[in-house]
Amino acid sequence: MISTNPWIWLSAFLSLACFSLFLGDNKAFRWAETTYTASVIGHSTVTGLLVMRDRFYPLYTGAKPILIIPLILGITVLLVVWRKYAWISSIALAVLVGVGTGMSLRTLTSSDIIANTRAVVGEATKIIRGPLTTQVGSIINIIFTISALFYFLFTLFPRGTLSKPLNYLRTLGKYALITYMGISVGNTIQQWVGTATSALYRLIVLWLGLR
């Protein structure tokens, strides 16, 4: 049976307005788009007000008066919107960039570069023992990782005596990436199917009650 909940009706009209894009750009879709923009901005503002309450709670209670400094710096960040006064926010942005850069230097090195390189080296031990599928998988892992790395790192291809054999490695790297794209596209289909199912569920089941 059709729903009597006004929120579900609102949700259904917004969904239908969105789906009207299949018929081309129209005012209903613009209405849905504008509602989306307004809700995003509204929510981030409400969240921002709550964040102010949380982040500066020790300042309000007097437990940590030094937080006045990030409060002032945070207010200067808002001036980034005006080109004439954007320079005032540079100190606050410098704090963000400095802290973020320090963290990324540390984490990227340890978990992205070293841990993954260690994993590739560890694959070598699986080539000589274990089930056949694991052995084949390990060989493919090592070859594809090295060739794809070579393809990325040597975009400007060096010329010389070794250029012909290295060209084969580069081509193998290209196919490793094509393999990646094909498999991930095939795997990602379930994401589009699922999200569309969720969107249709709101209309067909929650609103119209046809199931």
Next chain:
Amino acid sequence: MAKMPELKSEHIWIVVTIAFLIPMLRPLNTPFPMSDVTLEIYKIVESLPEGSIVVMGGGGVFAFDIESSPGMISCIKQMARKGIKLIAVPLWSETPQFHKYVIDAARVDKDKYGGPWKYGEDYVLLPYIPGPSDEVVLDSFLRDIHKTVSIDLAGTPIDQLPLMQKVHSYKDISLWFCPHWGFVPVIRIVVAKYNITSISFAQSAAYAFFSPYMYSYPGKVYMTNGYIGGAQYEKLAGDKGLGHMVIDSYTTLSIVTVAVIILGNITMLSRMREEEK
């Protein structure tokens, strides 16, 4: 071969719509097998002693994170049944709403649904914690929770919540769940630095990016694969939700998608033959 006409997009959309509507109106209840990694994740949660503190944290966009919701909702029901405690740590601005959504959908709250969990004692929702990057926030949070967060999502000081009085740093956390796109920062800090096992009900597009980390940190990082993994977890928990629905839709859509690709290639071949003639 006669030249095949090029199909218009609108014709394909009509076929796709029918393929979506069939399982929606008449559930197919398609059976599906279990995968080893989903079973292993289930056993990890089952092996946690009562009173263990688990964190559901990370950052993501709600509409994409909906793919992680089937597995997470079933997992919350499992944790509530086992007397495990949960703290929700959102790192993006939309994430508090997603955390509230999955907890409400699991219907575990004592006051609202008569479930086993009481807010403040068994689960806590923390507010969005901003930062220049998720790694900075996670590091600060795990080092000293009470210094990083002062109030919960409702504005109550966390010192007044019984659950938050028991947890102060990474040492008090048994497991970390990340039902979001932002799983990589969790791996970089929670797993790599603080050695806490982390599990993600990963989105299928994200699985491609996260899978190397499963092998970089074996036994510490686990992931399920999209809606299929979520449906498998629902099955283990004895649930039937969005995951099962998507499996039904996938049954029809997979056939339509492959048929469309094959048709496109036949159309191309017929045109090539016509041009040769």
Next chain:
Amino acid sequence: MSRTVTYIRIYLARIIVIVGCLSILAGYFLTSPETAGLSSELQLWSSAISGFTLFIGLITIFARYIRSVMNREQNWPFHLYCLIVIILWVPFGFLQGIYSDIYQTLYLSTKITLHITIIGMMGWFVVSAMYRTFRVRSFRTAVLAILAIAMIFFNAPYLTTPYPVFGDVSYWLLNNPQMSASRAMVICGGIGGVILGIRILLGLERGALRMTGGE
């Protein structure tokens, strides 16, 4: 503004970047409680400052849309509607609290419904796009198309239930050939990130502090 003040501003910002970066690194590599304290304090400050970025969207939209409404530009009725919704939404959300059920219902019924629908529409567009793009014209496109079709089938329950080996093949493909190329991307991304961080520290990336540029 005088060149001296600009000069001081640029170098002050660069010093703050270096101090921030080194304090985070020192907090990790050194066990001194003072460095840990400084690192932790800077993290809290950066978290507090980041919170203000949530208001930038509000200021930008209001500035742009108020001008549009006053000048009666194209789509000005929609811009006025947007401003009215924001003006109603913010006090409602603040007074009710984002923890409340009513706010959650409002949010799910509007923003989330719209976002899921917009992304869900990709389901239709992806299938029609695949009709046009997955055409085998060369060996490369054949590899791409065959692997995509194989993965679609190997994930399908009507195949994996009677023949579980297809499910194992699907996981093998995901965790071996696909994962290895992804790993290469992660390593290269990591190298790129480290190089960018070093360039920021050396002051070569002025874009990172774009408001300090301006010679």
